[in-house]
Amino acid sequence: MPSPRYHREIPQRYRLEAEKCKKCGKILFPPRLICPECGSKNFEKVILPENGKIITFTIIRVAPQQFEAEVPYAIAIVELENGVKITTQVVDCKPEDLEIGNSVKLVFRKIQEEGKTGIICYGYKAVLV
Amino acid sequence: MREVCIIGCGMTKFGELWTKSFRDIFVEAGLKAIDDAGVDHIDSMYVGTMTSGLFVGQEHVGALMADYLGVAPIPALRVESACCSGGMAIHQGILDIASGNSDIVLVGGVEKMNDGADATYALSTAADQEYEVYQGITFPGLYALIAQAHMHKYGTTRQQLAQVSVKNHYNGSMNPNAQFQRKVTLEQVMNATLVADPLTILDCSPVSDGGACLILAPLEIARKLNKPIIKIIASEAATDALALHQRKDITTLNAVKVSAEKAYKKAGMKPSDIDVAEVHDCFTIAELCIMEELGFCEKGKSGKFVEDGNTALDGKIPVNTSGGLKSKGHPVGATGAAQAIEIVEQLRGSAGKRQIKNAKIGLAQNMGGSGASSVVHILKKLND
Ligand SMILES: [Zn+2]
Numbered sequence: 001m002p003s004p005r006y007h008r009e010i011p012q013r014y015r016l017e018a019e020k021c022k023k024c025g026k027i028l029f030p031p032r033l034i035c036p037e038c039g040s041k042n043f044e045k046v047i048l049p050e051n052g053k054i055i056t057f058t059i060i061r062v063a064p065q066q067f068e069a070e071v072p073y074a075i076a077i078v079e080l081e082n083g084v085k086i087t088t089q090v091v092d093c094k095p096e097d098l099e100i101g102n103s104v105k106l107v108f109r110k111i112q113e114e115g116k117t118g119i120i121c122y123g124y125k126a127v128l129v
Numbered sequence: 130m131r132e133v134c135i136i137g138c139g140m141t142k143f144g145e146l147w148t149k150s151f152r153d154i155f156v157e158a159g160l161k162a163i164d165d166a167g168v169d170h171i172d173s174m175y176v177g178t179m180t181s182g183l184f185v186g187q188e189h190v191g192a193l194m195a196d197y198l199g200v201a202p203i204p205a206l207r208v209e210s211a212c213c214s215g216g217m218a219i220h221q222g223i224l225d226i227a228s229g230n231s232d233i234v235l236v237g238g239v240e241k242m243n244d245g246a247d248a249t250y251a252l253s254t255a256a257d258q259e260y261e262v263y264q265g266i267t268f269p270g271l272y273a274l275i276a277q278a279h280m281h282k283y284g285t286t287r288q289q290l291a292q293v294s295v296k297n298h299y300n301g302s303m304n305p306n307a308q309f310q311r312k313v314t315l316e317q318v319m320n321a322t323l324v325a326d327p328l329t330i331l332d333c334s335p336v337s338d339g340g341a342c343l344i345l346a347p348l349e350i351a352r353k354l355n356k357p358i359i360k361i362i363a364s365e366a367a368t369d370a371l372a373l374h375q376r377k378d379i380t381t382l383n384a385v386k387v388s389a390e391k392a393y394k395k396a397g398m399k400p401s402d403i404d405v406a407e408v409h410d411c412f413t414i415a416e417l418c419i420m421e422e423l424g425f426c427e428k429g430k431s432g433k434f435v436e437d438g439n440t441a442l443d444g445k446i447p448v449n450t451s452g453g454l455k456s457k458g459h460p461v462g463a464t465g466a467a468q469a470i471e472i473v474e475q476l477r478g479s480a481g482k483r484q485i486k487n488a489k490i491g492l493a494q495n496m497g498g499s500g501a502s503s504v505v506h507i508l509k510k511l512n513d
Contacts, residue, residue, distance in 0.1 A: 009259055030260065056281070056379055058273035059326040060265060064250040067265045075266055077274055077374045085374040087261045100281045111263065123263070 003119055013123035014108065016050070018084065019043035029084050051129070052080035054102045059095040066112045074098055078106075078126055089125045098128075105129045130227040134351035135359045135508065137166025137344035138470040143458030144308040145243050146338040151185045152197045155239035158340035158463075159198050162235065166344035167354065172231035174198075174205045175221045177214030177238030178462035179497075183251040185241050198235075211255035212411060214238055215341065216366075216465025216495030216504040222345045223364045232350060237342030238467075240460035248336045252461070255498040257372035269333050271373050271499040272412035273325035278379040279414060280327070282429065287327055289432030291318035293413040294331050294455055296441055301452020303482040306467075308337055308458030318413075332413040337458035341466035343473070357477050362398075363507040365391035371501045380429075382415075382500035385422040389494065392505040393424075400424035403446060403507075404488040405475045407468035409496045410453040419494060420448070423505075442483065450475060450483045465495035469506060476510040 009030070011017040018029040023040035029048060034041055057076035060067070067073070074095035079085050090098060091109065104126035113120045139161020141154050149157070155176065163171070174195060182188045191205035208218040215238030222236035242248050253262045256271060266274075279285045295315055301307040313331055321329035351358050367387035370376050376383065393399060400423060408423070410416035417431035425446055426434035434440070440448035451457045451471035454464060472491035474480040489510050496503040 009263075056274045056278035058270050058277060058328075059323070060267060060270050061322075061326075062249060062269065062324050063265065063267060064253060064262075065247055070265070073265060075264060075270055075274075077379060087264050087266055087372070087374045089265055100277065112265070121263070 001114060001119065001121065006119060006121060016048040016106065016124065018046050018048050020046045027082055027084050029086065048084055049081040050106045052078045052104055054090065054098065054100055054104060055079050055085070056100060057090065057098050066114065076126065078104055090127070091125045092127045103129045131229060132348040133223045133226045133345055133361050134348055135343050135361065135469070135473050136346045136351050136354055137162045137164070137168070138342065138473050139165055140306055140341035140463070140467055140470055141339050142306045143337050143339035143460060143467070147243070149338065151181060151187060151239065151241040152193060154241060154338060154340040155194050155237070155342070156197045158237055158239070158342040159194070159235055162237065162342035162344050168233050168344060171200055171203060171233045171235045171344070173203055173225055174200070174235040175208050175218040176205065177208045177216070177218035177465060178240060179209060179211050179214050180251050180254060181241070181462070183254065184246045185244050210502045211497030212409070212459070212461040212464060213495050213497030213502045213504055214462045214465065215467070216493070216506070217502070219343065219466060219469055219506060220364050220366055220504050223361055226345055226347055232347060234345045235342055236345060236466065237340065238462035238465060239340040240462040241338050242336045242460060243338050261372050261374070267325065269325040269328055269412065272414050273328045274373060275379055275418065275499070276327055276414035279417065282380055283432070285417065285432035287319055288315060289436050290327070290332060290413040290417065291315045292436050293410060293416045294318045296435070297410060297449050297453040297455040300442060300450050300483055301456025304452045304457055307452045307456050308335055309456045328412060328414070334411045334454035334459035337460040339458055339460035339463045339467070341463045341470055343466060343469055358511040359473050359476050360509050360511055361506060362509045363392035363395040363505065365395060366502070366504040367391065369501045371498060373499045380418065382418050382422050382496070382503070384500055384503040385419055385494060385496060388503040388505040389423045392507050396507045398490070398507065402490055403492045404490050405450060405472065405485045406446060406448050406492040406494070407451060407453070407471050408448055408494045409464070410449055410455050411459060413455070416448065416453070423492070423494065442485070447485050450480065450485060465493070465504065468493040468495055469508070472508050476508060
């Protein structure tokens with residue numbers, strides 16, 4: 001992954017930075033230039049809550065190359081306390097034990113690395129609480 | 130706007146076409162379509178391909194195919210909307226003729242997925258690269274997320290998902306162009322290797338090579354040909370959030386719903402008017418969700434609807450008579466065009482053992498990614 005592309009997403013991936021629409025209150029993660037709900041272009045920075053619930057999940061058993069060493073791994077759509085939904089791995093658990101409705105918390109983890117010479121990529125993953 | 134008809138079609142067999150190149154696959158389908166239409170020239174062409182750059186290192190596909198089809202210097206454009214590329218190529222060709230800009234237009238699609246590229250990665254580029262793929266999701270994974278949510282919310286069962294695969298393999302066993310011309314059982318589907326829970330390898334469409342092309346013309350030209358007239362009475366497209374998690378309801382494919390509603394309105398029809406349908410069953414759960422979005426059954430009831438045989442060859446509304454993406458194969462860029470070809474065969478009465486009696490109106494629904502783009506075509510056989 002080219003490092004400028006990686007660098008641009010750091011505020012979202014490391015610090016869960018999002019934007020709140022000043023007109024309609026919708027929270028956008030990642031930030032956008034225009035609110036898809038009301039068309040406003042005025043936002044204020046907000047930080048996403050770390051806690052949420054699994055609304056659906058699966059166990060990946062056939063992965064792309066950079067995740068091959070990790071199969072099987074669980075990945076879920078988590079709805080955070082403010083209603084924002086994200087796709088994230090759920091780790092430090094037996095994937096088979098997960099259930100829809102489980103409470104989770106986001107933690108900072110390594111996500112992938114690109115071989116011996118590429119960059120190491122970090123971001124959020126979820127753990128059960 | 131001029132009315133547009135399909136006057137010819139042709140496709141390659143779908144499968145692992147080791148001895149055929151990307152360009153030859155498309156040209157073979159194109160030549161068959163030109164031959165079927167009996168035209169001596171074409172005015173322009175639209176080629177759907179999802180990610181030929183990743184699969185075979187080739188972009189600039191419009192010009193390449195016009196050259197190898199022997200029709201340069203006509204204008205030729207590559208159309209991309211992930212797995213919806215073929216359907217959108219048809220859509221663009223229709224607009225070209227309807228506007229009066231062109232008379233005879235070749236539309237179609239092609240994909241060469243078996244030349245050694247990492248297909249799981251290549252396909253994943255149709256999802257949100259920064260906020261889905263980055264986290265480790267795959268396409269079977271995205272549809273598995275939809276399946277789990279649908280099962281949780283509506284009580285859809287593992288067996289009902291498998292029934293889609295059983296039905297489509299049964300239909301595909303009678304299609305000489307299908308990649309897998311064999312039947313499978315419920316037990317085989319449910320006990321196959323898991324790819325992304327609950328989906329097994331037999332819930333997933335395969336990695337395929339293949340090409341499919343159609344020749345479009347205005348109604349006045351179609352009338353002069355000595356063959357059944359297949360008119361396109363609706364071609365409507367729609368989009369949704371690219372990332373599955375950004376949608377209000379994970380089990381609703383809103384682009385499919387909107388494109389279908391617009392198509393029914395344009396055609397002046399309702400779901401019960403459709404005699405036969407080809408839909409985008411890239412995964413078994415997709416066909417279930419699509420039944421609901423097309424209005425063939427109530428929201429949440431698709432599992433039982435399919436289980437009760439309503440979509441079988443002898444059912445109320447036969448779906449994926451070709452074998453669908455599951456059994457016929459899914460060379461992504463070609464899929465939308467191949468769906469339209471099956472509907473043409475059914476309306477012409479040339480679908481062989483898969484033929485639906487007296488089919489007059491058919492629908493083809495093609496979508497991209499986890500449903501972020503969709504196009505619906507409704508075709509009608511005019512009275513002779
Ligand atoms: Zn807003």
